Amino acid sequence: MTKYKEIIRLTGLGFSQHKIMASCGVAQKTVVKVQKRARELNLTWPLDESMTDTELQKIMFSKESSVSPNKRMPDYAYIRKELLRNGVSKKLLWTEYMEDCRANGDEPLMYSQFCYHIQQDEQKRRATMHINRKLGEQVEVGYAW
Structure with a gap:
């Protein structure tokens, strides 16, 4: 410490x-x-x-809140939908987000914070689960004779 x-x-x-x-x-x-x-x-x-x-x-x-309360958060549902399309990147979505914030007079997040919050949203929605197993506990062998 x-x-x-x-x-x-x-x-x-x-x-x-x-x-x-x-x-x-x-x-x-x-x-x-x-x-x-x-x-x-x-x-x-x-x-x-x-x-x-x-x-x-x-x-x-203190790390109570890394984002000031006057910053507008991105629309996660829209971002998830748009990222599925070809040619759409986080950088492009951030640029749109910045333009929209400035048009409405809101304070936008910088790119790194924008990506961080998107990543946190993705983590909440991830539907995978890691199963810890001991080595050799479960062995599947498939032979094609």
Whole structure:
């Protein structure tokens, strides 16, 4: 687990990012991200004694909703139907979706989020089931003599 409390403490004491990286055993990108988020939330050292790294993670990087509520979600039924047609791709559907959102004054999803939500919808509707079996538990041999 990332040592959020330690990163904030060392930052408050004026240590360089390099020393914080070495001390906490994390990448520079992690240190920069934690420092930036702590500045945004006005978290400075000293922190509350009872504050744990888990609580800090929830406060700083909660993943309650990755999509802002003012973004319009795609029409999954229409997308499923259109993807069955020849020559139709997700990129083409996203372009149509973007144009429709802009025409209606809605905020659209970017392409990666658009594809992610389509994939999540596909996962809900998938009708396959993986059956775990031990090796050699069930053997089918068919010989044509």
